Each structure stands twice: as C-alpha cells, then as structure tokens.
Amino acid sequence: MLAIGSSIPNWIVARDSSIAPKYPPVGLQVYTLGFLLNAPGADTRSILKQIADIGIKEIETATGGNGLYYGQKPKVFAEMAKDTGLKWIGNHIGGLPRTPAASATSTAARPRSRNLRDNIQEIVDDAAEGGCSWVICSSSAISTLDEIKRTAEVFVKAGDLAEQNNMRFAYHNHQSEFDQIEGVTAFDYVLTNTDKKKVFMELDLAWATAAGQDPVALFKKYPGRFPLWHVKDLDKTTGRPCPVGTGKVDFKHIFTNSKLSGVEHTFIEQDGAKNIDDPASSVQWLKNNIYK
Template sequence: MQRRKFIQSGTMAAAGLLLARSAAAGILTGKKAFPSPGLQLYTLGDMMTKDAKGTLLQLAAIGYKELESAGSQKGNFYGYKPKELAAMIKDAGMTWRSAHVGGAAFTMESLMKMAKTAADSARMEKIWDRMKNMPKSLNLKENHHELADAAAEGGIGYLVCSSIPVSTLDEIKTAVDVFNKAGEACKKAGVQFAYHNHTSEFDDVEGHRPFDYILANTDKNLVKMELDLAWATKAKQDPVALFKMHPGRFPLWHVKDLDKATMNPAEVGSGVVDFKHIFDNAKESGMKYYFVEQDGAPQPIQNVTNSLNYLKKTLY
C-alpha cells in the first residue's frame, strides 16, 4: 500500500510539474504575455488640441492604458508643458510611454518623395497643408538636448523621431548624425531614443537602403527602432525578418493595418497585415510597448475602439 501510494504521489507530482511548465510556457508565449495595447494620439487628428482632458477620458473609458503623443498645431505637447500633460494622462488612468517629435524640417518636395501611389500623394499634400499652418516646433536636428530634457520632465521612457528626410544620401547621413546626437542626449536624460519608419526607408537611394544604412551607422543601444508594421508591410518587408536581422532593436511598434483595396491605413484586423505572425515573434524584436495608429481615421473614436476590440479578442 505504501509503495502504491508512493508511486501515485510521484505520478501526480510529475503531472503537476508538467502542468506548471506548460502554464509557464503559456505565460511566456501565449495570449497573456503582451503589454496592454497603446494608442498613438496622431490617430485622433486635432481632438487633443481642442479638448485634451475630454479626449483622454474617452480613451480611458474605451480601455486604452498606454499612450504615445504626437506633434500638433500647438506644438509637441498639445500646448502643455510635459509635466502638465503627464499629470493629465495619469489623472485619466493611463500612462504616457512615448513622444513623437520631428527629426528635421521637411519641404513639400521631400514629403512628396515619400509617396508611392496617388493616394499617398494626396495624403502627403494634406500633411503639408497642416504643417504649413503649424507653429514652428522644436526638432531633433536643432533641439535634441531640449527635447531629451522635455521627455525626462514628462517622465516618459521613449523619445521617438517621427520622420526625417531620407531621399538623398546626404539626407541619410544627416539623419545618422542627428540620431547619434539625439541618442547621446537622451541617454544623459535617462530616456531611450528611437526612430519611426515609413516606406521610404526601404527604397534604394544612391545605392543604399536608408533603413540598413541608419541601423548600421548608429549605436544599437542609443538608437532603437519603432517599427511601423503597416509601412514595413507596404514596402514589401516581413517585420519578422527585420526582427531576426536586428534582434532586440525594436522595443516599440506601430500596430497599423492597410486596406486590402487601397493600401491606405485601416482599422487593425481589417486589412492585409499578418498580425499573428508578427506577434508570435514579439520576443525576437524586444518589443516593450505597441501603439495602435490609423492615419486619417474617418471616425477616430469608433475606429480606435474597433482596433482595440480586435486586439483584445486576438491577443488576450
């Protein structure tokens, strides 16, 4: 009897250990492993400049927990000081994780070089019209120290270059110089610097691909990447292949989809981006946070609600 009990208890212990290991594996690789979905506030158009507090409360009610700010007609922080914006976000029950700022001034010509289709050209024209009417904001080429300090003041972990001209080799080299200086300034301020891509980083420019040139000529610890999954996909790149080429260098993602017919930004889960394939390889990328984004969202609140619901259903 004692021997039988011993065998039974040993079998149960082994089974328990197996279940525990399976559960641990599930925690590491399963649906519960991912951070809460965040939102890039650029998706909301001018809602933040019109009513920041009200907009933040709406987002919190929808279920967003993490936020990334964008430039606006009132500057980099919607007309607020970084501490003020951080407090407002915290009061709404969310966390400000990252801020987008400009890399260097664009011209209409440099913007249009980023367009691949007629729809892209129309989108760039709208962006240029908005930029012309915006007050001059600080940018990384001229103000990297001030912007790094502002990020530290706001208590955020990441300062991200939203875009910078890369249509000539000289522009690419300038971008590298700007990023190395910004990375050093951010390190001193206790913030991580990163760069957000569009499709143009994957074009051939005078025998170089900007994406490769930038990553090869910047410090991997000082200059991380925020991979825009949609723009990479539109440029016919496999995000997972990029993760494997540069493991751990993508702590931030933009989770954006592309309409199957137009290849314009769409609600997450409604288009062509293979999110399951990408999220299955999140560990390889070093992803810490990801932000839903939909440029030119026609019904921003409804659109970001639908995207969040898709992610919760799919990932959690």
C-alpha cells in the first residue's frame, strides 16, 4: 500500500533489481455482471469464481438488486473473493442525493439509499470490515453550482475519514462532470477545491472520451490524481458500452501515458454486458494488445 497522497504507483518501481509489471493487474467492476450477481438466489461464490477464471485479479463492487455486497456482510463477501483468488479493492456508493422531482405521488416517505452525505461513517466502517483500501463515490448531484459545491464539501469529509481509517477516497465520473455550469465544470471544481492527497478521481476512460476529453490531457493537468481507472469502451456507431478494444477509446495512447496519472488499479466495466464472455473478451484484448 502506498502512503496517503503518493502519486507513484508501486507497480512502477522495481524491487530487488527485478522487473516490475508494466501495468496494474486487470480488474473488473462487477456491476458489469450485475445481471448474474443480482439475480434471485444468485450463487455469489460461484460467480466470483467465474470472474477469477477469465483472468481477473481485482474487483470493485456496486449496489445492486440484492443490496450492498450482493446480500453478504462485507467480511463474508471479502472472504468469498479471497477464496477465489480475487482482491476486493473498493465499493461504489452514491454521494450527494439528488432532489426527487415533484410528482403526484410523493417520494418523501420512501427510504433513501445509503449515501456519503448521510452515512459516511457506516460506509467507511463497511469498507474497513471488508479489507478494502478505497471508498469510491459512484455519482453525485451536480446539476447546479450549489450541488457541485456541496458535493465537494462531502468529498472533503469523505477524504478525511477515509485517511483516518488507512483508506483513500475517489470520485467516479460520467459525462456530466465536464458540462459547463455557471462557468465551471464539476470535474475541475472538485479537483481544484479538495486536497490532492485526500480526494482522487476514478477516471472512466469512456465517459471522459464521450465528453470530448483526452484522458492524457487530464493526466497532464492533474498529475497523480487518477489512481483508479474504469477501462470502458464505446461502440463507434451507437456510443454504447462495448467490449474493450472494439470501440473508439484509444487505449494504447492512454496506457502509454499512464505513469503520469498515478494509476494503481484498473477495472474493466461494460454497462449492459450480456454475459461473462463480454468481459472475458476485454481481458483477452488487453493481454494481447496492452499487457503483451
């Protein structure tokens, strides 16, 4: 584990004169296989074994139909992952809740999902119980400048609490973080109004590309702030997520310049994957074209 705030990943540095791996292990955001893990009666352990069998080494989790950690307690889920040869790096959780739209049927009485603003201590405690090294915000309300500012305030608290528990905090982007709102973007506001040693980004390479951003230019603008990546591709025609290497994201350009980003963990993600063959083909493409 790197010291808090370090921008040089441990996989870059050779130890005992040996040659260090060129890139981090291939990981998976298991949201990709939510249709399996969230199915009624899903055999979590068996599905994790299938994930390991396609060459995945590290995983992230996300809330789904079976609840947090796919119906398991954090420690139990962590043991399942470890037993199948997987390392559980972090879990996605929402940030600042969006204000529900007014409607004839009030949503005020409905229980609100756990989120960083309201449940940060519980979320960090769960991550610690599972042995995770990262607390990750999956998305947050950022449609107004006020929401952007309040989101940044929540992230400051999350970064502080994660550090106190020997973990780190990161924010996962979509396209909307790059929209101009009153002359600023949520992406720039968060990165320039939080401590670079406590608040990091999990850069979704596909959504950044879809927003017209060059990930390498972002690395240069904010060096060391991107220790986590979502390795996602987008179909050249439809713009929808597709297996890595079959779409329009320039992964060779991005990986070649990865050192500047401070990347430590990379997670394949494919929204709408139809079966485990989709991430399996992404793993194979990366091994053949990037990790060779």
